Amino acid sequence: MPIQDPTIAAGAQLQLRIIPRDAHPISRKDISPNALRVLYRLRENGYGAYLVGGAVRDLLVGGRPKDFDVATSATPEEVKALFRNCRLIGRRFRLAHVVYGREIIEVATFRANSDDGSGDREQHEGGRLLRDNVYGTIEDDAVRRDFTANALYYAIEDFSVRDYVGGFEDVQNRVMKLIGDPEQRYREDPVRMLRAVRLAAKLGFRIDAATAAPLPLLAPLLREAAPARLFEECLKLFLAGHAVAGFLGLERHGLLPVLLPETAAALKSNRSGALRKMLLEGLRGTDERVAAGEPVSPAFLFALLLWPAYCRTLMALQAQGMHAAEAQRRAADRVTVHQLATLALPRRFSLPMQEIWLLQSRLSQRKRASRLLAHPRFRAAFDFLVLRQAASDEHAEEVAFWREVQAAAGEADTAADSDATDTAEAAPRRRRRRRRSVTSASA
Structure with missing residues (x-):
């Protein structure tokens, strides 16, 4: 069913596309075992849970992700209740970190754009988001993400990839494309401009023309970061x-x-x-x-x-x-x-x-x-x-x-080391004097 969202360009519609296991290269053996533990436990307790973002994107292009992030319908407090090794962080974006030794699995609750007053959102008058903790559905979450290539969800129940914004095709075409109006998205978070350049460099992608067009004009916004x-x-x-x-x-x-x-x-x-x-x-x-x-x-x-x-x-x-x-x-x-x-x-x-x-x-x-x-x-x-x-x-x-x-x-150092070794070997060994015990001396 088509999904409408205010961040998407006027007239655009979103259609869920499910890419089955035989149509993509992602395998569970390439996913962190700890990320799988988090996904399975959330699912077993009735929550929606997906591997999301850069890990899915990188696995699709044959990369080896270092970080594995999870998106879920569970709130941060509900995640913490399921994992004793969990801590909650962040004010601008409330997140749950599930800690396994040196590895941290970041778990984020599905976020929404519209706030009915029950959420926690604060926006700067220039459009920059200062705090954004309004929760919603997976559809809401998909259009909230920055680039289409980062809005792909791997589902462990059937090993499919779920795409709401055309990201699968963009990854195949090796293009970085913002979701929604580029100028509005850059004003929400100016650092997205650097992320566009960084991810394009890392992946060997080109930046979509509409995504690249505002960059020179809006570059001064970086001074606000x-x-x-x-x-x-x-x-x-x-x-x-x-x-x-x-x-x-x-x-x-x-x-x-x-x-x-x-x-x-x-x-x-x-x-x-x-x-x-x-x-x-x-x-x-x-x-x-x-x-x-x-x-x-x-x-x-x-x-x-x-x-x-x-x-x-x-x-x-x-x-x-x-x-x-x-x-x-x-x-x-x-x-x-x-x-x-x-x-x-x-x-x-x-x-x-x-x-x-x-x-x-x-x-x-x-x-x-x-x-x-x-x-x-x-x-x-x-x-x-x-x-x-x-x-x-x-x-x-x-x-x-x-x-x-x-x-x-x-x-010179080598010669000095050699001389020191020779001297040590040539030095006569001292005979250790045998100490008589108190018992033998008094016998």
């Missing part, structure tokens, strides 16, 4: 193995000047393109490390993302006649403070980021090599220098010099 939330979204965007595609998406859709304003301005004014070349090379390296299962430091990531801004600010200060060392410190502080207005970059990342920048001048001087080699940020600073060489050959001699210094230091 919480800086801590934007920081977390940036980590997801750049540390999930699709950093290059994510960055290009930000550029293409006009979001970069709002998210990283000083970097965007520096890249635009850098006629040689060297700064952009270095940044993209660094992001490629980040993607390679993630693919290889190697860690990536957020401090190094933001040193890379904000380096164009640092360079531009440094040049401006030096043009004013400021001494080089003072200009470097001032530039590092200024860029960090300005960026904090948008992203809540924690000090545990911003301070190492600044050290990486400030060590670049010391690496170019090549003085006190052994002392600099012992600096805790030396390796990160050297790797950063290698990236700078990728954008400009003028750093080739510096890179070669520090490679030789590190190689020599490694050989």
Whole structure:
């Protein structure tokens, strides 16, 4: 039966489509056993319960989801009553977290759009939702979700996929499409603009034309989002193995000047393109490390993302006649403070980021090599220098010099370890004097 909803474009109708088990690739063996436990217990107690969102989407395209979310007709309090290992979280969106060791199964109650006064909803005058805890049916819940690809429900009773908004077809066509009026949905939650770019980069999808059209115009709304939330979204965007595609998406859709304003301005004014070349090379390296299962430091990531801004600010200060060392410190502080207005970059990342920048001048001087080699940020600073060489050959001699210094230091360490081993083996063993017991002495 067609379903009407106010968030859907005028005249559009929704039709439930059930994709049977033999028409999709999802198998229970690919689903977290803990998520299955939650689904079965909810069903056994009379509640509707489905695997939903990103897990279903990713399984359909052959991915391996890390998180498994459940949507249910049970309220958060009813979920908590069924699971002793459950805790309720959130004010803006009330959720139940069922905890199994390190794994958390997030359980959300079906949400509705219309509030008859019995629910808990608060909306900003600009359209942004401040709190949204109005519960409804699965049909209500489907049209409340952001993208059609995220509004797919896997049912364990018959292993089918239920689609109310055309998401199954969109996943097959590899397209990200907002449910409802794009401008209204972005105003409800501006971070959806970043999610559109991030998910398209992650999945290799294109963004639907109507979904993409408002992005440059509404990009300034991101300034209204919480800086801590934007920081977390940036980590997801750049540390999930699709950093290059994510960055290009930000550029293409006009979001970069709002998210990283000083970097965007520096890249635009850098006629040689060297700064952009270095940044993209660094992001490629980040993607390679993630693919290889190697860690990536957020401090190094933001040193890379904000380096164009640092360079531009440094040049401006030096043009004013400021001494080089003072200009470097001032530039590092200024860029960090300005960026904090948008992203809540924690000090545990911003301070190492600044050290990486400030060590670049010391690496170019090549003085006190052994002392600099012992600096805790030396390796990160050297790797950063290698990236700078990728954008400009003028750093080739510096890179070669520090490679030789590190190689020599490694050989010296090996020789020292060998000498210590030889000395230990050559030392005569001391014979332990046998202590006479009190009993034997008095006998």
